[in-house]
Amino acid sequence: MRNVILSCFIVTLFGCSSAGPTQPEAEYAVAMPDQFAAQVALNVMAEGGNAVDAAIAAQFALAVTYPEAGNIGGGGFMTIYMDDATDFLDYREMAPAAASRDMYLDENGDVHPSDSLFGAKASGIPGTVAGMWQAHQKYAKLPWQRLVQPAVTLAQDGFYVPEKLAGRVSRYIQRLEQRGRESNFADYFGAAATPGALFKQPELAATLTRIRDRGQAGFYSGETAAHIVNFMQANGGLISREDLHNYTAKWRTPITFAWRGYEIITSPPPSSGGIAVAQWLGMVDNVVSDNALPAHNSAEYLHLVSEAGKRVFADRAEYLGDPDFFAVPQSQLVDPAYIAKRAAAINLSAISATPDIQPGLYESEDTTHFSIVDKWGNAVANTTTINLSFGAGVVAEGAGFLLNDEMDDFSAKPGVPNFFGAVGGEANAIEPYKRMLSSMTPTIVLDNDEVKLVTGSPGGTTIISSVTLSILNTLLFDLSAEDAVNSPRFHHQLLPKDTIRMHPGFAATTRQALTDMGYTLDERRFGDLHLILQQDGRLSAASEASGRGRAVVEKAQ
């Protein structure tokens, strides 16, 4: 294995400060959604754990300290670069056996969206614990118990509630009240609505203790399984004991492709993200190879990237779903000749008409992400989710964790948008034990077999834009890690028509030029990037300032 990197410097939530380079020394780094998970992961690596050990420990810690999206009740994807080989772990939720294509349609055939977003019926079979167990079996150096224990301690002894978490909890409780939702959320999380309060979660601690002591079986059988199934039966949910028993996390071949001399390793289906990033970067490259690259975040740049994005999302809606159920035409979708043909239709000075963008072949969102590089130069990019903030908004009573509302990521009815405005059809229709299409895109970029960039973000369909732009920001526009995560971003997903969602912070001239072209601008933040970048043999790490993330680079002892 390689020793990556030189001296030590620390990047805080708000930026990097660096000591000058001195001796060549190995470093390790994390970019995490919160300070607790960051510390847990750093401790694991200081003890000799590798990037996967750190990822497992961080995943469980986030299940305690980041309830909006950290979870044991959800699922995710882990992209791995270990001992010079690439790998991808799919621990996405699966539809329960009793799920069916029309389960969210009412008697008139109309989608009843709140059923797929709120309450027990919105949940897919959780995959996180099986995923972490698989990752441990294949790659870990430290004992399982050692990696789960920090989460047990955080749940049992409590942690002091950060202000941003308290704000999100109290706003969520208000929203539940305003919408008249019946939920046990406030019983479990009401105490976390006070900044600085010591917040303990005894039921969750007991569940994590069972997982620590019994591994995967501590979740999918015995007492934890009984709590989940009892809650499902009492609240109209579908997950059965058999479903829990049948859940499997899967090793898949990641999508890998070359881009400007780098090798990009990213998510295959049932994520749409990897194919989308390959198409997006490929289309931009095709257009700018014959034209000068527009200035970073200029109106011309936003227009070019948006036009490519429209084509990406047209294909996503038609062709992408769980590859175990639907023949995803993966190689055709990322074929350079196909991408070039799609790019050729982009007009740099006018918006192409939305109805003309057809799939090309054959003619309070949430989730969370973390990035890790260990002292041997291995890397993990892990994105995990219970779908919307606080998932289905209900806690599996007795087990103490929030259930996911991932069923909304299926297409409940062809052409009817889900929460994220994404449409789909046959490829992503609901079927028993199928995985719902995702946008999670944990991505690692290699430069001559060395880790160059580890990146990812939450944000539903906007994840794909955040990841694509983080690659362009760092590797095309040479922004630092900190500037790359904090630079305003934008997103175009074909529908709504001619609408660019954008962070605040774009120049007034850029906004005016886009409006003059005919775009509607939807100014709302999205995403929370956590990335690690290697430049000139040194690591830098950054977490977006708008979140409560923490990014650190440490010198290996």
Ligand code: GLY
């Ligand atoms: N739940 C968001 C996603 O998986 O894309």
